[in-house]
Amino acid sequence: MIYVLNGPNLGRLGTREPDIYGKTSYADLVDLCRTTASTLGLTVDVRQTDAEHEMIGWLHAAADESADVVLNAGAWTHYNIAVRDACSMLRGRLVEVHISNIHTREEFRHHSLISGVATGVIVGLGIDGYRLALHHLARFAGDE
Numbered sequence: 001m002i003y004v005l006n007g008p009n010l011g012r013l014g015t016r017e018p019d020i021y022g023k024t025s026y027a028d029l030v031d032l033c034r035t036t037a038s039t040l041g042l043t044v045d046v047r048q049t050d051a052e053h054e055m056i057g058w059l060h061a062a063a064d065e066s067a068d069v070v071l072n073a074g075a076w077t078h079y080n081i082a083v084r085d086a087c088s089m090l091r092g093r094l095v096e097v098h099i100s101n102i103h104t105r106e107e108f109r110h111h112s113l114i115s116g117v118a119t120g121v122i123v124g125l126g127i128d129g130y131r132l133a134l135h136h137l138a139r140f141a142g143d144e
Contacts, residue, residue, distance in 0.1 A: 001043050001044070001045060001065065001067050002037065002042055002043065002044045002045070002067065002068045002069070002070065002134065002137055003044070003045050003047070003058060003061075003062045003067055003068070003069045003070070004033050004044050004045070004046040004047070004069075004070045004130065004134075005047055005048075005049075005055060005058055005059070005062075005069060005070070005071050005072070005073075006026075006029075006046075006047065006048040006049075006071075006072045006074070007048075007049065007050075007055055007071075007072060007073040007074035007075070007076045007077075007083075008049075008050045008074045008075055008076065009050070009074055009075070010026060010029075010048050010072060010074055011026050011048045011050070012026070013025055013026040013028075013029060013099075013127075014026065014028070020099075020100050020105075021099050021100060022099065022126050022127065024126075024127050026048060028127075029046075029127050029130065030046045032127055032130060032131060033046045033070075033130050033131075033134065034046065036130070036131045036134045036135070037134055040134060040135065040138040040141075041138070041141070042134065042137070042138055042141060044134070052076065052080065052082065052083065055073070055076070055083060055086075056082060056083060056086045059071075059083070059086035059087060059089070059090065060086060060089065062090060062092065063086070063089040063090050063091055065092075066091040066092050067092045068092040068093045068094070068095075068137045068140070069087075069090060069092060069093070069094050069095070070095050070097055070130060070133040070134065070137070071087065071094060071095070071096055071097065071114065071118075072096075072097045072098060072099070072130075073096070073114055077096070077098070077102070077109075077112045077113065077114050078108055078109055078111060078112065078113065079113070080113065081113060083113075083114070084113040084114055084116075084117065087114055087117045087118070088117045090117075093119040093120075093137060093140060094114075094117065094118045094119050095118065095119060095120050095121070095122065095133040095136060095137065096112065096114045096115055096118040096120070096121045096122070097121075097122045097123075097129040097130055097133050098121075098122070098123040098124065098129070099124075099125075099126055099127060099129065100123070100124060101123050101124025102123055102124075103123065103124075104124070120133075120136065
């Protein structure tokens, strides 16, 4: 099982700042992840929340299962130590994904608290970053 976890405002894809995040809807993102996973022989659980406690609970569950995680923590990336600490408990691989290139945006977005505990980071490639993250994790499917 691979968890694909999305933080605040990502449920608004397609309508939220389409010049930055594109016109793809959140439902389209979920379909992309599920289709990619199926093609790769993986099982994914794609989730989105605007509630910090829910995200932390999901990360704890992934840690308990030693599951791999694809995480777009949204704005929490830049300031949320509790989400970062939950990420540091993960025993599986963690791929941090951002639809936009956070390094070309506002200064406060340039630093990620998550990157320091992530296996890898994909930024600025739109929703294709999720596909690439799943392809990367498929390389390790079945490893203990």
